[in-house]
Amino acid sequence: MQNTPPQGLFSLRHRRAIILSLSLVALVYLLVVLVTGADAAWQVFSRLGPADWLLLLSCSFGNYLLRFVRWQYFLRRAGWRLPLRLHLAYYLAGFALTTTPGKAGETIRSVLLRPHGIPYPTSLACFFSERLLDVVVVALLAALTTLAFSADQNFIFILLGLAFIVFLLLHSPWPLHILEYLQRRLHSKRLQRGLGHLHQLVHDARNFLTLQPLALGLLLGIAAWSLQGYAFYYLLQVIGFEMQLPLAMGIYAISLLAGAVSMIPGGIGATEAAMAIMLAAAGADTHVAVVVPVINRLSTLWFAVAVGLLAAGWLAANRRLSTD
Secondary structure, three states, rough: OOOOOOOOOOOOHHHHHHHHHHHHHHHHHHHHHHHHHHHHHHHOOOOOOHHHHHHHHHHHHHHHHHHHHHHHHHHHHOHHHHHHHHHHHHHHHHHHOOHHHHHHHHHHHHHHHHOOOOOOOHHHHHHHHHHHHHHHHHHHHHHHHOOOOOOOOHHHHHHHHHHHHHHHHHOOOOOHHHHHHHHHHOOOOOHHHHHHHHHHHHHHHHHOOHHHHHHHHHHHHHHHHHHHHHHHHHHHHHHHHOOOOOHHHHHHHHHHHHHHHOHHHOOOHHHHHHHHHHHHHHHOOOOHOOOOHHHHHHHOOOHHHHHHHHHHHHHHHHHHHHHH
């Protein structure tokens, strides 16, 4: 069994995705400056001191660490253990590709973990379980906006309903029975192998989402995303726009959902627009409503990408670490 990370952490396609997302965000943020004016934008930015930036970035990194604890717990439940430092680097490296639609690029972790014997279906089931729990948690936080806005937000409860249906299907015997039946009836070896991987993925996801891991996963998810929501609330206080904590957390969460539903890489533009619209509806001045989302995304999405690239660089420079 190979014990070292693969030689090429990111493929050409992955590198192109990073370059495309950086180009897109540069265009979006240039439009923000043009809309608000450079002076007005700088006035908002200048209200943040080094200590403020440190707190915002610390909240983001705390979010990553809490989610890593959940990820590691899931894989250990499946019987897999890696050196903590190496495993954390693998997890963080996935953030370099978080600007892909639906964060699918983060499945690069499966490629990094495969040389250690962890099957693709197992790591992908872990990724799927993480995303499902995050949807539930973020949708619950987004529902807090109903306390202040009368706008129809039924889609939040639709998301929760769909997540509940997925939970029921995962714990029903029928999906596995159907996959086993199709494997027996199909003659294509490739399709049989693909269905076998899917069968293993569903089986592992069920293991990750039984009562105990489900409860722990939800608690860690609530802590992680509440920490990020608090950072958004703190940012508003520093900027000088007063807002109650539950509403701030709800606005942050619903903007994340808007970006995810848009299927734009990283939700770039869609997340910022949703956040700006809701801030304006809550009474924020135009320059605050437009610039605050940019600051928030710099301290969350783009900080995550930077952390991911640093982790990938560390892995590339320390290929012998996994043999210690």
